[in-house]
Structures are given as structure tokens and as C-alpha cells.
Amino acid sequence: MPSHIQREFILHFGEMGSRWGINRTVGQIYALLFLSERPLCADDICAALGFSRSNVSMGLKELQGWGLVRRRDLEGDRRDHFATLDDQWQIVRTLIAERKKREIDPTLTKLRELEMQAPEGAETYALGRIGQLREMIETLTGFYEEMNRMETERLVALLKMGSTLRKFAATTGRVVSLGKGSKSKEETS
Amino acid sequence: MPSHIQREFILHFGEMGSRWGINRTVGQIYALLFLSERPLCADDICAALGFSRSNVSMGLKELQGWGLVRRRDLEGDRRDHFATLDDQWQIVRTLIAERKKREIDPTLTKLRELEMQAPEGAETYALGRIGQLREMIETLTGFYEEMNRMETERLVALLKMGSTLRKFAATTGRVVSLGKGSKSKEETS
DNA sequence: TGTTTATTTCAGAAATTTCTGAAATAAGAG
DNA sequence: CTCTTATTTCAGAAATTTCTGAAATAAACA
Incomplete structure (x- = not known):
């Protein structure tokens, strides 16, 4: 009781x-x-x-x-x-891994499938949209996997960095994005 | 059709x-x-x-x-x-913000409430557990807010950093975690 | 082995969620 | 203001999900 x-x-x-x-x-x-x-x-x-x-x-x-x-x-x-589980961070890891598996992975698979089976040159708009979505999901899951590889202690330290991380991205981000040649010129609304 | x-x-x-x-x-x-x-x-x-x-x-x-x-x-x-929305990153931002509002915030409020109204010195185990959970959620939402403050272009650059970020955490992380004195000695199974 | 106790399965009952059509409301156009 | 068209609301129908009790299975013990 x-x-x-x-x-x-x-x-x-x-x-x-x-x-x-x-x-x-x-x-x-x-x-x-x-x-x-x-x-x-x-x-x-x-x-x-x-x-x-x-x-x-x-x-x-x-x-x-x-x-x-x-x-x-x-x-x-x-x-x-x-x-x-005793460790609350392990709980979060488990939860995120499971949700990814159930909510993200099937969609990623489906999007790739659709892109593969697309007819020649047709449906450009829809395919473009699907491609955007797929790329974004890949970026996000890649980031997740990177984070997930870290030991909990370091991960938590990173999560608690506050504005430090934002500053890091501000300096280094530029270089990396240039290096990768990401065409980040789209924007909107 | x-x-x-x-x-x-x-x-x-x-x-x-x-x-x-x-x-x-x-x-x-x-x-x-x-x-x-x-x-x-x-x-x-x-x-x-x-x-x-x-x-x-x-x-x-x-x-x-x-x-x-x-x-x-x-x-x-x-x-x-x-x-x-046209911009897929805006979609993700919206989605996460809404899910946080619906799935996280009410729980955070509830946990704080429970900790406040706790009777003197009793229920140490349950309260400890609730406290752990609350702290972790605070850490996570703090990180989220930090990320959310970034411009999309930088955010994407950060997300695409791959192992660079992990290395960054490895060097800088140590200092921060020592400073905060996090007792991360629990683990399991 | 047979007996007892613990666990799982599963068909249908109960509860909840989703969906519809009809009626109510709102909003232009003349 | 009236007529027409667009939208929203809402009570109940339909579909889905959750929950139960009874029966089946498994596992421990003697």
C-alpha cells in the first residue's frame, strides 16, 4: 500500500x-x-x-x-x-534507443525505399521533400549515435555545459560546415 | 488523387x-x-x-x-x-517544443510539487528517487534550451560534427564535471 | 513421478478513442 | 438584411485498445 x-x-x-x-x-x-x-x-x-x-x-x-x-x-x-534500472541515465538511454527504434527507424527505412523505387525524373517536388526529410533524420540520428557512444559521466558534463557549447559551435561550427561542403542555403517563412 | x-x-x-x-x-x-x-x-x-x-x-x-x-x-x-512549414528544421523544432510541453513539463512540475509537499525526513528513498529524476530532467531540458537558442545553420553544423564533439567533451568535460562535483558512482547489472 | 504453485495466454467484456452526419455557427456577396 | 457558401461543433456510431477471468502451460518440489 x-x-x-x-x-x-x-x-x-x-x-x-x-x-x-x-x-x-x-x-x-x-x-x-x-x-x-x-x-x-x-x-x-x-x-x-x-x-x-x-x-x-x-x-x-x-x-x-x-x-x-x-x-x-x-x-x-x-x-x-x-x-x-537503478541509474536514471541508463533509463533515458534505454528510452531514447527504444523510441528511435520504434518511431524513427521504420520511417527512415520507408523514405529510403520510396526514393529508390522512384520513377525517372518524375515527382520532383515530392521526392525533394522526402529527400530533405531523410537527410534531416540522418543528421539527427547520427548526432544521437555520437552522443550515445559517450560514457555517462562525460555525456552529463556535456549536457551541463550551458552556453559553452553554443560558443564552441559558433567558432568551430563554421570550419566544419565549410569542410563538409554542406549546402545550407535553404531557409523559409 | x-x-x-x-x-x-x-x-x-x-x-x-x-x-x-x-x-x-x-x-x-x-x-x-x-x-x-x-x-x-x-x-x-x-x-x-x-x-x-x-x-x-x-x-x-x-x-x-x-x-x-x-x-x-x-x-x-x-x-x-x-x-x-517549409523548413524541415523548423518542423523538428516545433515538434520537440510541443512534445516537451506536453510530455515533459507537466511531469517536471509534478515532481517539484511532490518534493515540496514532502513530510519532514520521511520517505527518504522515494524522495531521493524523485529528486534524481527531477535533476536529470532539468539537465536535459537545460541542454535542449541551449540548443534551441542556436540559429539553425549553427545547430546543424554542430549536429554534423561527428566525433569532434565527443573529443571536445573529453577534454573540456572533465573540468566541468569536477567543478560541479557530480557523484556519478552508481551503476548496475 | 504426481502435486502444488507461479506464470502466460487468450477470447470476449469494458473502456476509450476515433470518426461521421446532421445541425449550428460564422462569414462573404449582393 | 438575406442568401449562399464555408466551417465548426457535437452526440452517438464504429473501431480500437485495454483489461479481465478462466483455462493452459510451465516450473519447483517431494
């Missing part, structure tokens, strides 16, 4: 869950595990949240699919227990 | 829409407008996609709410016409 703060937190995650493409149940289960000092078994979760056993089972499966929850064997108890 | 490529693109966006928290209709309307060389009116959209007039009206309203679609008055036609 969760405390007041826990309850609030869990309910909030339930509501937000729907904005995040996971459902209420799954959000609440995650929130409960996130705040729990020790791993919980499915029955604990049923008791705490009042969901059916099968619903909890499904929810845990989905969370494991996301890589956000892990099974932990607890000594002296036959039942499976579950816990969230 | 869209071409084969257009149709494929539109259908893909419809399907992906659901993973993006917008629905099929809205995704398809956006895709259609995105590929269209000139602004379209609601009836054009109905005709092209076969949705009811009211559905299109709702969809356009939602897209305008997201800031992804703009009304354009077309001379000699009384009807409202609609178009997507």
Missing part, C-alpha cells in the same frame, strides 16, 4: 503514460517499481495497484520489452521479482 | 501517427500537405483521403494546435487553405 507521495507519483505516471505511447497500467507499474526500494513480485503489484493478475503480467512483459524493467531472483522466494 | 509514392508516404505516416501520439487521420493529413506543392483546402483533403469533412476539420485544428500547419489565404478563393 503506497504512501500519499507514492500514490500521487503513480497516478501521474499512469496519466502521462498515454502521452508516451504506453498505457495507464504500464505507466503505473513502472512508477511503483521505480519508487520501490526492493524488487516486487507480480502479486505485490496486483495488491498495490488493484489490477488483475493477467494485466500485470502483460504490463511487466511490455516493460521488459522496453528494457526498462528487469527480473531479479530473490532468495527464498520462488516467484519472479521485478525492478527498474 | 495522390501518386503511388505519395500514397505510400501518406499511409506510412498514418500508421506511424499512432506511435507518435497523433492519430491516423491527422498523420495522413499532415503527410498529404507535406508533399503538396501548393496549399490545400479542407475539401481537397477530403477528396484525396476519403475522410469526412468534420474529421478533416478536427484534424486540421489539431495540426494547427501543434503549430505544424498554417492557414494560407489563397487569392480568388474564399475557402481556407493549409500548408505545412
Whole structure:
């Protein structure tokens, strides 16, 4: 039985869950595990949240699919227990990696496909637009991969640099973009 | 009546829409407008996609709410016409800003609230966990705001830097992280 | 091995979201 | 002001997603 703060937190995650493409149940289960000092078994979760056993089972499966929850064997108890990752930065990495996989990669594949199968010289406007989109997504995912390669400690340092990074881009950016010969002359509205 | 490529693109966006928290209709309307060389009116959209007039009206309203679609008055036609933003980077900025507003900010507010109203000295574990989460979200949104302040041209240059950025973080990062005294000793599994 | 306990699956019930057509509202044109 | 055309709203229909309980499966123990 969760405390007041826990309850609030869990309910909030339930509501937000729907904005995040996971459902209420799954959000609440995650929130409960996130705040729990020790791993919980499915029955604990049923008791705490009042969901059916099968619903909890499904929810845990989905969370494991996301890589956000892990099974932990607890000594002296036959039942499976579950816990969230400890390191919050690892959570973010997992979350972003999964969302990329589900929300970005399929689109990138599709755009490349469409460009390949395009008929000769026709549809210039649409193909141009698709090409722009693809290039941008490639740039973004490239950046992501670069960041993802970094150790957490350095990554966090970078994230906390504040205006330093902007200044760095202001000086170095110019050179690099010249070097690469990016045609960044388009603009609008 | 869209071409084969257009149709494929539109259908893909419809399907992906659901993973993006917008629905099929809205995704398809956006895709259609995105590929269209000139602004379209609601009836054009109905005709092209076969949705009811009211559905299109709702969809356009939602897209305008997201800031992804703009009304354009077309001379000699009384009807409202609609178009997507031209600059794909502006689209990404808009998208991220909106998602932050809808998916991150409410949670940040909630977490701060919970920390404020916490009873004296109790609930140390849960509060610690909530604090970690809040700090991390603050770091991330701070970084986002920093990036968002940059002009597109520089931002793109930065995004395309590849390993240069990682090297920069490797040299400068150390100093910053020492200065801040971040206790990054937790890790797992 | 058989018995007990834990977990998963799955068909349909319940809840939610999306979509439509009809009615209401707004906005030009004469 | 009236007529016409464009747009929005909204109650309920249709479709989709979520959730449950019962049955099936698996896994531990003796």
C-alpha cells in the first residue's frame, strides 16, 4: 500500500503514460517499481495497484520489452521479482534507443525505399521533400549515435555545459560546415 | 488523387501517427500537405483521403494546435487553405517544443510539487528517487534550451560534427564535471 | 513421478478513442 | 438584411485498445 507521495507519483505516471505511447497500467507499474526500494513480485503489484493478475503480467512483459524493467531472483522466494534500472541515465538511454527504434527507424527505412523505387525524373517536388526529410533524420540520428557512444559521466558534463557549447559551435561550427561542403542555403517563412 | 509514392508516404505516416501520439487521420493529413506543392483546402483533403469533412476539420485544428500547419489565404478563393512549414528544421523544432510541453513539463512540475509537499525526513528513498529524476530532467531540458537558442545553420553544423564533439567533451568535460562535483558512482547489472 | 504453485495466454467484456452526419455557427456577396 | 457558401461543433456510431477471468502451460518440489 503506497504512501500519499507514492500514490500521487503513480497516478501521474499512469496519466502521462498515454502521452508516451504506453498505457495507464504500464505507466503505473513502472512508477511503483521505480519508487520501490526492493524488487516486487507480480502479486505485490496486483495488491498495490488493484489490477488483475493477467494485466500485470502483460504490463511487466511490455516493460521488459522496453528494457526498462528487469527480473531479479530473490532468495527464498520462488516467484519472479521485478525492478527498474537503478541509474536514471541508463533509463533515458534505454528510452531514447527504444523510441528511435520504434518511431524513427521504420520511417527512415520507408523514405529510403520510396526514393529508390522512384520513377525517372518524375515527382520532383515530392521526392525533394522526402529527400530533405531523410537527410534531416540522418543528421539527427547520427548526432544521437555520437552522443550515445559517450560514457555517462562525460555525456552529463556535456549536457551541463550551458552556453559553452553554443560558443564552441559558433567558432568551430563554421570550419566544419565549410569542410563538409554542406549546402545550407535553404531557409523559409 | 495522390501518386503511388505519395500514397505510400501518406499511409506510412498514418500508421506511424499512432506511435507518435497523433492519430491516423491527422498523420495522413499532415503527410498529404507535406508533399503538396501548393496549399490545400479542407475539401481537397477530403477528396484525396476519403475522410469526412468534420474529421478533416478536427484534424486540421489539431495540426494547427501543434503549430505544424498554417492557414494560407489563397487569392480568388474564399475557402481556407493549409500548408505545412517549409523548413524541415523548423518542423523538428516545433515538434520537440510541443512534445516537451506536453510530455515533459507537466511531469517536471509534478515532481517539484511532490518534493515540496514532502513530510519532514520521511520517505527518504522515494524522495531521493524523485529528486534524481527531477535533476536529470532539468539537465536535459537545460541542454535542449541551449540548443534551441542556436540559429539553425549553427545547430546543424554542430549536429554534423561527428566525433569532434565527443573529443571536445573529453577534454573540456572533465573540468566541468569536477567543478560541479557530480557523484556519478552508481551503476548496475 | 504426481502435486502444488507461479506464470502466460487468450477470447470476449469494458473502456476509450476515433470518426461521421446532421445541425449550428460564422462569414462573404449582393 | 438575406442568401449562399464555408466551417465548426457535437452526440452517438464504429473501431480500437485495454483489461479481465478462466483455462493452459510451465516450473519447483517431494
